[in-house]
Amino acid sequence: MGFLSGLVTHNGRLKLAALGLSVLLWALVQSDDGNAETFSAVPVVIEVADSAWTLAARPNPPSVEVRISGPVREMFRLAREGTVVRVPISEVGSADTLVALRRDWVAVVEGSGVSVESVLPSAVRLLFEPATARVIPVSVRLRGRLPDHLALASAIGLNPPLMRVRGSTTAVEGLDSVRLEVVDLSQISESGRLVVPVDTATLPGMLVTPGSATLSFRLEEEVQRVLTGVPVRITGITDVEVVVFPQTVDVILVGARTLVTAVSTSDLRAEVGGPLVAGMEPGEERRVPLRITGVPALVAAESTVELVTVRRAIDQPEAPGGPQ
DSSP: OHHHHHHHHTTHHHHHHHHHHHHHHHHHHHOOOOEEEEEEEEEEEEEEOOTTEEESSOOBSSEEEEEEEEOHHHHHHHHHHOOOEEEEESOOOOSEEEEEOOGGGBOOOTTSOOEEEEEESSEEEEEEEEEEEEEEEEEOOEESOOOTTEEESSOOEEEOSEEEEEEEHHHHHTOSOEEBOOEEGGGOOSSEEEEEEBOGGGSTTOEEESSEEEEEEOEEEEEEEEEEEEEEEEOSOOSSOEEEESSEEEEEEEEEHHHHHTOOGGGOEEEEOHHHHTTOOTTOEEEEEOEEEOOOTTOEEEESOSEEEEEEOOOOOOOTTSOO
């Protein structure tokens, strides 16, 4: 008993004070007595139902001060969760409109005992402009790269490729695409589908339908393959004789297994463009870079030889008496 008595009496005053505070807080929360609080910077949200118009700017002012009364527990909830003033506009009568704010537009829970006493200022100015709608291509934005052992086996699928955008005529007409949120390829580890929302931050005041798109990924193991004996060709030169060394090169292919294995040596060309060898004098040599063509999409190709030697032949003198 001495041990239990010691637990009760140790720091007794502090424990009694804590108990009293707990009882007081419980009583305040349970009390039905009204309590009034003023909430500042309550956002004003405009909901335009008139499809012929849209907001041209934020409401002025964009937020108001609202005085609310009700049970203490509801005041705590509103302080934690916040509220908004939702202004419904069923029909726009003028491009420049002053709207008186109603107390029942303040979002509170019905039946909670909360009462809106005042809204200050009592009106907001709204600017409208004609609305329009267009169907606009969707833009996919990627960053990073797939994990080292994976590669795309086909182009990324996009559904839908087009979206309907509604907003001010000026803003909508200036759009060339609807951007999706950025997709980090390093987070893609298997084939499948990914729902990506529209980047609404780039479309202020506009309504986009639908609000997201589905990307489809088909991944395979990434492989490397070397094709030997790819012929080197000089393009764009027909009036002079030129030779190239070496005449064939090896090409390294990297990509998805099915794409890489489907490539043959005859599909590829190692080319030297005519502008790189234009104006060569007889007997002149130049070291020029190669360009690999015929490579399928999503496959990377690199020659094992970066530079080749191109030489223009020495003109042969004509035989006496001119050409036979």
